[in-house]
Amino acid sequence: MAAGAAKSLRGQLRQTEGGAAALELQDKRSIALAGDEPTIGVLNDPRLKDADFEVMGHFDGAARFAIDKIHTRSLFAHQDGKRLMVTYWCEICYIRTYTPGDCWCCQEWTTLDLREPGTPERVP
Numbered sequence: 001m002a003a004g005a006a007k008s009l010r011g012q013l014r015q016t017e018g019g020a021a022a023l024e025l026q027d028k029r030s031i032a033l034a035g036d037e038p039t040i041g042v043l044n045d046p047r048l049k050d051a052d053f054e055v056m057g058h059f060d061g062a063a064r065f066a067i068d069k070i071h072t073r074s075l076f077a078h079q080d081g082k083r084l085m086v087t088y089w090c091e092i093c094y095i096r097t098y099t100p101g102d103c104w105c106c107q108e109w110t111t112l113d114l115r116e117p118g119t120p121e122r123v124p
Contacts, residue, residue, distance in 0.1 A: 007056075007065075009023055009055050010052070010053065010054040013043065013049065014049075019044055020033075021033045021044060031065050032063060033055060033065055038070040038099035039070050041099040042070075042086055043075075047100075051078075052079070054076040054078065055075060055076075056072070056076075073098070082116060083116075085117050086098070087113045087114070087115050088101075089110060089111050089113040090108060
């Protein structure tokens, strides 16, 4: 595929100690992943290590894939035959975010909350 053409890419999410992430495709090729800072935060979340993972974006070279910005909802995990959006949830404040970290309100660590696209928000 030509560099720059929009695409989705699916494989096993691999993480390294240096903070780099890659998708290992079915044919065992490894494609390096790049993205904005919040996207890199998701890719390095240890709770997603080795997940069946899909990213949206475009090739930025033969073995490098640039993921669309975090606000475009370009990160998905596949579980039990379902394509699930990667989100994070604060059980205390009922705040959803799209990258892991401390809740901006209470400072508690957010919970990984994989959701089907279009699912209504939780209510207290």
